[in-house]
Amino acid sequence: QVQLQESGPGLVKPSETLSLTCTVSGGSITTNEHYWTWIRQPPGKGLEWIGYISYGGSTSYSPSLKSRTSISRDTSKRQFSLQVTSVTPEDGAVYYCARGVISALIHGSTRYDSWGEGTQVTVSS
Secondary structure: OOEEEEEOOOEEOOOOOEEEEEEEEOOOOOOOOEEEEEEEEOOOOOOEEEEEEOOOOOEEEOOOOHHHEEEEEEOOOOEEEEEEOOOOHHHOEEEEEEEEEHHHHHOOOOOEEEEOOOEEEEEOO
């Protein structure tokens, strides 16, 4: 059974870059059945989709975050990573990585079949 685990600093200073890594165990990140997503939840708010990287390495980002966001991967380590530049306190949230199901996406819906436990990131000086 695949497991996802987020890691990275819990505290980032304003204007700096937030960097998180998701390590995948129990499965490959290059199978054509899944894509790999970052999602966040600010305090008191709903889930916000950040972006994803596909099994082939292509990426897609939320329009509201696209100018500051980058998702990359290291297939040899079965990891994918998130960077958000020029952070502000509004970027403080619980950040989750999740595995999306390609077949649902093809049919116009979104389904995530595995999630990390989430990691809290605070933006403060």
